[in-house]
Amino acid sequence: MPEPDLAENPRMQDDPPPRKGGWARLSESRNGLGFLFMLPAVAFLLFFLTYPLGLGVWLGFTDTRIGRSGIFIGLENYIWLFDDPVFWLSVFNTMIYTLVASVAKFGLGLWLALILNRHLPFKNFFRAIILLPWVVPTVLSAMAFWWIFDSQFSIISWSLMQLGLIDRPINFLGEPWNARWSVIAANVWRGIPFVAISLLAGLQTIPQSLNEAAAIDGATPWQRFTKVTLPLLTPIIAVVMTFSVLFTFTDFQLIYVLTRGGPVNATHLMATLSFQRAIPGGQLGEGAAIAVAMIPFLLAAILFSFFGLQRRKWQQGRD
Amino acid sequence: MASVTIENVRKSYGSVEILHGINISIDEGGFVVLVGPSGCGKSTLLRMLAGLEHITSGQIRIGNRVVNDLAPKERDIAMVFQNYALYPHLTVAENMGFSLKLAGVSRAEIAEKVRPAAEILGLAHLLERYPRMLSGGQRQRVAMGRAIVRDPQVFLFDEPLSNLDAKLRVTMRTEIKNLHQRLKTTTVYVTHDQIEAMTMADKIVVMHDGIVEQVGTPLELYDRPDNLFVAGFIGSPAMNMIAGTLTGDGRFEAKDGTMLPVGDTGSARPGQPLVYGLRPELMSPGGDIPLTVDVIEPTGAETHVVGRLGGAEITGVFRERVAVEPGSAMQIGVTPAGVHLFDEASGQRVSG
Numbered sequence: 088m089p090e091p092d093l094a095e096n097p098r099m100q101d102d103p104p105p106r107k108g109g110w111a112r113l114s115e116s117r118n119g120l121g122f123l124f125m126l127p128a129v130a131f132l133l134f135f136l137t138y139p140l141g142l143g144v145w146l147g148f149t150d151t152r153i154g155r156s157g158i159f160i161g162l163e164n165y166i167w168l169f170d171d172p173v174f175w176l177s178v179f180n181t182m183i184y185t186l187v188a189s190v191a192k193f194g195l196g197l198w199l200a201l202i203l204n205r206h207l208p209f210k211n212f213f214r215a216i217i218l219l220p221w222v223v224p225t226v227l228s229a230m231a232f233w234w235i236f237d238s239q240f241s242i243i244s245w246s247l248m249q250l251g252l253i254d255r256p257i258n259f260l261g262e263p264w265n266a267r268w269s270v271i272a273a274n275v276w277r278g279i280p281f282v283a284i285s286l287l288a289g290l291q292t293i294p295q296s297l298n299e300a301a302a303i304d305g306a307t308p309w310q311r312f313t314k315v316t317l318p319l320l321t322p323i324i325a326v327v328m329t330f331s332v333l334f335t336f337t338d339f340q341l342i343y344v345l346t347r348g349g350p351v352n353a354t355h356l357m358a359t360l361s362f363q364r365a366i367p368g369g370q371l372g373e374g375a376a377i378a379v380a381m382i383p384f385l386l387a388a389i390l391f392s393f394f395g396l397q398r399r400k401w402q403q404g405r406d
Numbered sequence: 407m408a409s410v411t412i413e414n415v416r417k418s419y420g421s422v423e424i425l426h427g428i429n430i431s432i433d434e435g436g437f438v439v440l441v442g443p444s445g446c447g448k449s450t451l452l453r454m455l456a457g458l459e460h461i462t463s464g465q466i467r468i469g470n471r472v473v474n475d476l477a478p479k480e481r482d483i484a485m486v487f488q489n490y491a492l493y494p495h496l497t498v499a500e501n502m503g504f505s506l507k508l509a510g511v512s513r514a515e516i517a518e519k520v521r522p523a524a525e526i527l528g529l530a531h532l533l534e535r536y537p538r539m540l541s542g543g544q545r546q547r548v549a550m551g552r553a554i555v556r557d558p559q560v561f562l563f564d565e566p567l568s569n570l571d572a573k574l575r576v577t578m579r580t581e582i583k584n585l586h587q588r589l590k591t592t593t594v595y596v597t598h599d600q601i602e603a604m605t606m607a608d609k610i611v612v613m614h615d616g617i618v619e620q621v622g623t624p625l626e627l628y629d630r631p632d633n634l635f636v637a638g639f640i641g642s643p644a645m646n647m648i649a650g651t652l653t654g655d656g657r658f659e660a661k662d663g664t665m666l667p668v669g670d671t672g673s674a675r676p677g678q679p680l681v682y683g684l685r686p687e688l689m690s691p692g693g694d695i696p697l698t699v700d701v702i703e704p705t706g707a708e709t710h711v712v713g714r715l716g717g718a719e720i721t722g723v724f725r726e727r728v729a730v731e732p733g734s735a736m737q738i739g740v741t742p743a744g745v746h747l748f749d750e751a752s753g754q755r756v757s758g
Contacts, residue, residue: 294489294491296487296488296489296491297491297493299456299458299478299485299487299491300485300487300491300493300552301493301504302457302458302477302478302479303456303457303458303478303479303483303484303485304479304504304505304508304552305479305505305508305509306479306508310508314504314508315493318495319494319495
């Protein structure tokens with residue numbers, strides 16, 4: 088706000104304002120007041136986001152262990168990790184996990200959203216049911232999956248055996264690739280609601296008349312989907328899938344409850360390996376270095392969505 | 407171009423029937439307006455014609471083809487929606503050429519068809535714009551352009567002007583009518599605005615509560631409404647209605663004893679409860695009927711006088727500049743030939 092112009096306001100000139108205290112001046116200035124109102128948020132960000140992040144990055148450059156403060160060792164942790172096959176295995180696992188789970192969540196979530204967007208009986212009931220996997224605490228659902236994937240009592244193995252398709256239980260979590268697919272399945276199950284409900288919200292912003300106009304224009308249902316619905320949904324898809332990829336990439340709980348990274352590190356993600364090395368293993372510095380190594384991947388994902396999927400030309404207003 | 411025949415068409419949602427047997431025949435090249443208050447079923451009927459709603463029973467034919475079970479795209483129609491339904495991710499040119507592109511027409515041929523349509527509508531300089539960058543009137547034109555490019559058998563308009571401001575609405579009204587005279591494509595137009603219906607239609611279909619009240623040319627409906635609903639719906643200001651009975655000497659006696667002249671009494675019997683219908687402009691100052699004036703509304707070209715006559719509130723439209731004060735009484739005359747008589751119970755017309 089500009090300062091009041093004294094020359095143009097004789098009333099203020101006649102009656103010079105008394106000197107105000109700092110507090111009074113601050114509370115009358117737009118910027119000062121704005122700064123004041125932002126302070127709690129700034130403090131929150133500094134203490135709970137910047138400090139832990141900074142500490143984590145710093146720890147990555149030290150040889151800190153639990154119970155012993157470390158010294159600065161430069162890039163030694165990273166050089167060590169570079170030659171560590173388990174670290175590279177966890178990078179590979181994280182990539183597979185994120186890629187497969189995200190693609191599956193997108194496909195199934197979009198499919199579900201499209202179904203829920205139709206006029207179904209008990210529509211609201213189904214929408215509520217869909218949200219359940221998202222609402223249940225991860226640890227609880229992970230334990231349910233642990234039981235579902237049990238090597239002896241798995242309901243899947245039992246059903247397939249009853250059907251005569253297999254003759255002995257599947258060792259879901261005991262074989263590397265079985266375990267990978269199993270944890271991916273559990274992650275997909277848990278992540279679908281977020282994708283489905285968000286995309287459903289997006290679908291509901293598309294006016295029904297566009298579909299009707301396309302039907303009259305001669306579009307088949309598939310063409311209506313690919314030429315009208317999907318292009319109009321892309322902005323929402325971009326946002327939802329960015330979040331979904333970030334959530335999946337940093338997943339920890341599901342893996343830790345189901346497999347703890349086993350068998351033979353086949354399901355260790357970067358997040359679980361970082362925790363494993365830092366807390367049970369006591370190597371805080373090395374654990375922090377693994378966590379810091381996730382940052383470039385996450386940044387790449389964010390930049391990809393920011394530049395690759397930013398607002399389309401047709402979304403912008405009149406220029 | 408094709409004729410459209412709607413025969414005994416009904417529509418139910420569950421157990422609720424909202425269209426109770428509609429019969430309309432539309433000539434080749436005709437401009438028919440379906441008009442009625444909200445909820446009368448006019449938009450539903452249009453959507454059934456377009457194939458967007460299922461037909462519960464009855465038959466709809468476009469030309470000689472029964473279209474009841476055809477998908478919208480097989481009916482060879484084009485529709486302009488109330489919210490225009492332009493594809494926001496396509497440019498004006500792409501919007502207009504969308505149907506051709508779906509039909510697999512070559513790019514050059516699409517451009518060849520879009521160009522003249524855009525020129526007719528004054529959109530040639532906007533072809534590369536996106537719908538968001540257009541004004542309401544321009545979007546309206548693009549929606550019409552999309553319909554024109556199709557070169558369909560029938561144009562359907564679903565309240566296309568209701569999102570525009572009053573001035574633009576008048577302009578677009580003329581434009582649509584012009585377009586029809588130029589292309590001569592059979593057109594079905596839905597509106598709740600009786601002025602739009604009167605000014606644009608060759609034939610008006612007045613609908614109310616899921617039935618057709620009357621079908622006719624604009625002036626037929628105005629001059630000879632079949633029933634009280636049509637009488638009250640068509641015309642602005644609305645027709646004045648005064649309750650009363652016919653006396654033995656062929657005059658009309660209002661409930662408060664005021665005597666009013668009647669032309670042709672038709673089948674009306676003395677003593678039968680009737681409604682006396684009188685168009686506001688068929689009154690003139692100077693006569694022997696007393697009118698208590700409540701409000702004067704000078705519009706410049708004419709003067710509207712709202713007052714009480716025969717126990718009813720009535721409006722008179724006078725070409726003359728009458729000098730009366732609110733609260734005072736004035737004497738008016740009535741043209742007997744312009745009087746309509748309706749049976750009070752059934753609402754049907756009884757005068758000839």
